[in-house]
Amino acid sequence: MRHKKKSIAIAMATLALVVSACGNSNNNNSAASDAAPSGSSSSSASAAPADPFGKYADPVTLSVGQQVDPSDTTLPAGDTPDSNQYTRYIKDNLNIDVKDAFTASPTNYNQKVSLSISSNDLPDAMIVNAQQFREMSDNGQLEDLTDAFNQYASPELKRVLADSNKRAMDTVTVDGKIMALPQAEDAGVHEMWIRQDWLDKLGLQPPKTVDDLEKVADAFVNQDPDGNGKKDTIGIAAPDSSDASKLYANFLESANNLYGFDPVFAAFDAYPGYWVKDANGNPVYGSTTPETKQALGKLAEMYSKGLIDQQISVRQDSGEPVISGQTGIFFAPWWMGYGPLTDAVKQNPKADWQAYALPLDASGQFKPHLSAPAGQFLVVRKGYKNPEAVVKLENLLLRDESKFDLSKGSIGFYPVRLALGPSDESEFTVKALQDVLAGTKKPEDFSDKPEYKLLAGDLANIKKVKTEPYDKMDIQYWNPNADLGAWTRLYSLMVGVSPFMDLEGNGVSSLIYSQTPTMESRWVNLQKLEDEAFLKIIVGAAPLDSFDKFVSDWKQQGGDQITSEVAEAIK
Amino acid sequence: MVRDTTIGSRAFDILIIVILIAVTITCVLPLWYTLAMSLSTKSAAAAGQVSLWPVGFNLNSYKQLLQDNQFFVSFWTSVKRVLLGAGLNLLIVPLMAYPLSKTIKDFRLRNVLMWVLIFTMLFNGGLIPLYLTVKQLHLFNSIWSLVLVGGAQTLVFNVILAMNFFRNLPRELDEAALVDGAGPWYILLKVYVPLAAPVLATVSLFSIVYHWNEFLYGLVFMTRQEFYPLQTYIQQVVVMLDPSTMSQDQLQRMSQLSNRTLNAAKIFIAMIPVLVVYPFLQRFFIHGITLGSVKE
Structure with a gap:
């Protein structure tokens, strides 16, 4: 581990050498625009009392990396991603000139940010993901926002971030310093979506337990719920071949898993992919627990009876049979109107999809896993003169977001916008x-x-x-x-x-939502080992007892070491 | 030609024809599928009901596409890129291939240069050094970053192809021209280039297809989407997003973005230029690549 750090340091030093030449030109580029405000504004900032909405006397320039959706056509003619109603509003209210250092579509934004980080060609501010935040933090590329936040954050922003989303704030606090502003949203829970009209037609109740689920799925498969006389229905949807769809959400990608089996695992008190505590209070990887084995056994049984989509992990998009009216049950988060359901209802206006926090576990409870507190972070480049400008930008956003006319440019054009909302x-x-x-x-x-x-x-x-x-x-x-x-x-x-609505407090969090040092080299392989072993068990290509072999392999190939690192990290 | 009419040979012919038809179908099918998709209704496409025939035939995607300004801006960027890139390629390839086709007696540094060229073919600095280089050259957001970087990366292969072709031309031509008092420029332009039409058509085709289809550099070197070439533009709207790291309002926007029929229409339109150019250059293409490959 120490070795690794050292080699990273060397690599970084080399990179810094390579980059230093570039850094100069970077400075030259921004020097022209920075020169005016940097001297004067810092003095004016220190002279004036900290006003969260204070307008700068001299214009402050902020270059940002901005996500721009190519299919978003709401900007009126003449407006651009860095000159629109939001940038003008910011200029009028705060006297900040926002310039786009780069723009990229949602598909490519991450790649662009990573390129910017590894070449050290950073905009003043941008939104990054958890992995990128850690990387920048390790590289020392981040400006400390502690003072800026404490002095300039508006009461609302403090309420949303520091009170309502304390978990999110903890993730950006490194050695007691606030190194980024986290996104703040309530964590979505994975639940069961089911065709209510099929249930009614067959005279069934929503399945309360896993055994009920099995019965209902059986009826959906064998009793022709769509009434077309053909046995063409799928009981329970299964994950497809896309990245968005996994057997279960894991601690690194903890939100928005479509067509996985998350609630089924939870009904067995199993949290595969998550770091949880065992009976003695020690951290254990959820995929290695006996509960997970039990859940896998049940899934394999249901699969062999044909209750689970037989094209598991092969199908291109499990949303297709949902839309075309073949699927009866699937597991996903709450926002499925934005998922397949709008098209499903267009195809069949009578397709009555309802959601339930089911199935329940042996003690009659629904205990979903909770996603990571924040997936996106607003960071400021080390050395940027006016970090408080970024805080002011978010103050303004939180206060006035609902006032904008979205037909003159959707909210996605607000520079470095963080999704900020109370956790409820x-x-x-x-x-x-x-x-x-x-x-x-x-x-x-x-x-x-x-x-x-x-x-x-x-x-x-x-x-x-x-x-x-x-x-x-x-x-x-x-x-x-x-x-x-x-x-x-x-x-x-x-x-x-x-x-x-009333599940508050029942959820299960992962002990950790980020990688430890050994994971950086080993996790990809361990994840692959896990995915293959579990999929084989479910489709019956391997007996259930191969789970034990998986556990010992997993431990040998770095799992034990990682577990002790996790124990260290959460102390 | 004597026809072999035994049953075995007939059967063999039929087998070959069947295989060729099967191969043709596998090539044409994706194109046909894309076309059928682009002419279907949006919800039928999302339900996976479209296979070989449009479901709910309509031209809405194409009407929608006509209103998409950026599509045409990017289309034009790609056309410029192809014209500049292929033009530059056509200019430089004979100029480099000709001296390199000479023996070491005529051109002392030939082997050194060859090694340098082949070295760049086998090894390269990677994306980040390239990114920094282009940045230092102040070529971000310029069409030249696409033309030059992409061009340089395909140049060596094209030069070697043309060089081998030149070497296969009879040395006597060269000598005769020399005796008649022609200089190297005259020999290149009046003797070699006219004879090299097949190989030059081939390298042009490679260059055109490469510049038209390449999308990564557009993404890396352009800091704004309005400068994207067509394939980069299409890539960003077609690739599936991973919702596990998205915030809720991004999801809302994504649901409006997901439009398979429109994307199919874009892909189909983007295929047309290459489909149009191909038949005209194809006969040179097959001819040229075999001609350059054999050395006497």
Whole structure:
């Protein structure tokens, strides 16, 4: 481990040498624009009291790496990614000139950022992912934001980050210093989506336990729920061949796993892919526990009976049979309106997909795994003169986000925008929607909650797409055609979020959501070992007892060492 | 020609024809599928119901495509890149191949130069040094970064191909021209280049196809999407995103972005230029590559 650090240091030193020449030209480039503000503004900043929304006397330049979606056509003619309603608003209110050092599509943004990090050709500020944040932190490429945050963060920003999302704040605190601003969103939970109309047709109840699940899936496969006289239905969807779809979310990619078996594992109290504590309180990798073996055994049994999609991990997109009306059950997060369901309802307006926090475990509880507290981080280049400018940018965003007219440029064009929301954003929104539908509250009652940025729009739209009775969520009580965009969001919220409204505190977190030093060299292989072993067990290509062989192989090939590193890291 | 009419040989012919038809179908099918996809309705495409025939035939994707300004900007960037890249290639290849086709007696540094060229073919500095070099040359966001970097990387192969072709031309031609008082420039332009039409067509075709299809450098060297060449533009809208690291409003935008029929239309339109150019250069293509490959 020490060896590794050393070689990294040498590599970095070499890189620094190579890069130093480039660094000069970089300075030259920005010198012209920096020269004016750098001297004067730092003095003005120190002279004035720390005002979260204070306007600079002299313009401050901020170059950013910006994600720009190529299919986003909301910008009016003449506006560009670095000259639009948001940049002008920022200029008018804060006197910050935002320039794009680079723009890239969501597909390529990560690659562009990595290139920028390894060539040390950094913009003043950009959004990075967890891996990139750690890399920059290790490389010493990050500006310390502790003072900037403590002095300049607005009360709302502090509320959202430091109070509501303390877990997220912890991940960016390195040696007591705040090195980045984390994204703050509520963690989505994986739940069960099921064709309610099929259940009703066959006279079944939503499956409460794994055994029920097996029975319902069996009925979905064998009793022709779609009534076409052919045995062409899939009981439970399985992960497909894309990266977005895994058997279960893991500690490195902990959110938004589509068509995995996360809730089934959780029903066995198994958390594969997560670092959990064993009976003695020591860290253990969830994929190596007896509970996981038990869950795999059940999945293999269901697969052999044909209840799980037989094209597991081969199918190109498991969303296809969901849309075409062949699939009866799948496991995914709450936002499935944005997933396959909008197209599914277009194909068949009677496809009634409902979500449940099921199946339950032996003790009658639903204990989902929780995703990492933050997946995106706003970082500032080391040596940037006005780190507080970045904090002010987010202050302004949080205060005024709901005021912008999105038809004149979608919110994605706000420079280095962090998704900032209270940790209970979707639950709060659903509660508010339910209250407004029930008539106990009016939309105006929520006008003092700017940090719930989409709430006002949601409240305005709900009666457009929801038909009476307001307490029934089945598809026939919705009107998607009134406003498909609004329906997509509101259906996702009302159907997808309601099931876990009162699960607070039941979730299981991973002890760690980042890599330890040995993982950097070994994890890819260990992950492959795991994926192959588990898939073979499920499809019956290997007996269940090959699980024990996997566990011993995993331990030998670095697992034991990694486990002790994890124990060290969480002390 | 005597036809062999035994049953065995007939059967063999039929077998070959069947195999060739099968190969042809596997080549044409993806193109056909893309076309069928682009003419289907969006939800049918998302449900995976489109196979060989459009479901719910309509031209909406193409209408939508016509309104996409960036598609045409990128298209034009790619056309410029191909014209400059292939033009430059056509200029430099004979100029380099001719001296290198001489023996070491005529050109003392020939072998040294050859080794240098082959070295660059086998080893390269990697992406980050390349990135820094291009940055130092202030070529970011310039069409020349695509033309030069891409061109340089394919040049050596093309030069070697042309050089072998030149070496196969009879030495007597060279000597006769010399005796008649022609200088090296005259020999190259009036004797070698006209004879080398097949190989020059071949290297041009390589160059055109390469510059048209290459997308990585567009991504690396362009800091703004409006400078992307066509394939880079298409790559960024076609590749599947991994939602596990996305925030919720990115997911919302992604759901609007996911549009298989429109993407299929883009891919199909992007294929047309190469499909059009290919038949015209193809006969040289086969001819040229075998001609350059055998040395007497």
